[in-house]
Amino acid sequence: DLLTGKTVSPLPENRDDVVVNNRIRRGLGTAIAALKLSAPDRSARLAAAKELQNSADEDTLAAITTALAKESDAEIKELLSQTQASIQLASTDRATRIAAIRTLAESSNPSTKTLLLAVLEQKGGSYVEPDAEVRGEAEKSLRAVESKLATGDMIGRIFSGASLGSILLLAALGLAITYGLMGVINLAHGELIMVGAYATYVVQNLFRRYAPGAFDAYLICAVPMAFAAAGLVGMALERCVIRFLYGRPLETLLATWGISLILMQAVRTVFGAQNVQVENPxxxxxxxxxxxxxxxxxxxxVIIAFAALVLLLIW
Structure with missing residues (x-):
């Protein structure tokens, strides 16, 4: 019973059952997230703040404001501030809307751009936001958010390029060293890298099966094993084929290309044609x-740091 808190038993026959639909589920999820804002565990509060970013409404504004006043974690505080501001955009008070728009200017979340564009939207020849000063603040905040988004996009592109480039750098260094020392263009160089990768896969599986408690340390063994496996195959390649072809670049190209096909087919035979996964510790x-x-x-x-270390060692 909601009034007394006592258990009702037996239940009345003319009772109405509560039907749980998506609207109720969303409401309960938002309410639970608002309650979790006061949880002692930081991860729970952070998860709640992230959930409220997409589902908060005026009903949760009081809980968000209270949690914001008590919160000391910078990341959670920023999320709550942005969520509070997004709700306050619909306020009837002009000063509150302006303050909310200025707060949103500090955001680098793509959804903030959508909120600010909605303020500047026109319907039927007139602005949704009638106040010119509020629209002016929205335009300033929109430019600030777009600048942050552009910066973030640039950081992501530069980092992706650096990480992929570091892998290509390692491959290129191997080719350069081989050609510089032996005068051989090795078309099986990629397959030697493949051998090292599959050696890492084998070591990973051995750790998972025989030493699961030490799985996080498998890379310590896998990296030298990968180098050793690739090195042994390379030595066998040199002793059995390349040593007879020095000074004959065309024949070397054809021979190493043929060996690359042999290595690829051998790996497919042993491990199958499907890709295998090497997990991160x-x-x-x-x-x-x-x-x-x-x-x-x-x-x-880690890949970028490893490539930089290799480059430094062979400089």
Whole structure:
């Protein structure tokens, strides 16, 4: 019973059952997220703040304002401020709308741009927002948000280019060293990299099967094993084929190309034609949050650092 809190038993026969639909589910989800804003666990509060970004309304404004006043974590506080401002855009008070728009100017979330564009929207020849000063603030905030989004996009592109370029750099260094020392253009160089990758896959599976508790350390063994496997195949290639073709570049190209086909087919025979997955250890999972919406994966950062280390060692 809602009034007394006592259990009603037996239930009355003429009762109306509560039908749970999507509207009720959304309302309950938003209410639960608002309650979690006061949770002692930071991860729970952060998850609640992220959920409220897309579902908050005026009913949760009081809870968000209260949580914002008590929150000390900078990331959660920023999320709550942006959510509070997005709700206050619909306020009837002009000063409140202006303050909300100025707060949104600090956001780098793509959804903020949509909110500000809605303020500047025209319907039937007139602006949705009748106040010219509010529209002016919205235009300033929109330019600031677009600048942040452009910066974030540039950071993402530069980082992606650097991470992919570092992989190509490692491959190019191998080709350059081989050609510089031996005068051989090795068309099977990519397949030697493939051998190292599959060696890493094998070591990963061995750790998963025989030492699951030490799985996070499998890369310590996998990296030298990958180099050793690729090196052994390369040595066999040199002793069995290339040593007879020095000074004959065309024959070397054809021979190494044929060997590349043999290596590819051998791998398909042993491991199958489907791609296999090499998992990241836990310390390489996740990423560094450069700004809202821009996460730089730790795995890519490690690759860039490794390529830089190799380049430094052979300089």
């Amino acid at each position: 836990s310390w390489m999972s996740g990423g560094f949050v450069a700004m809202t919406g821009i996460v730089l994966p730790w795995s890519r950062i």
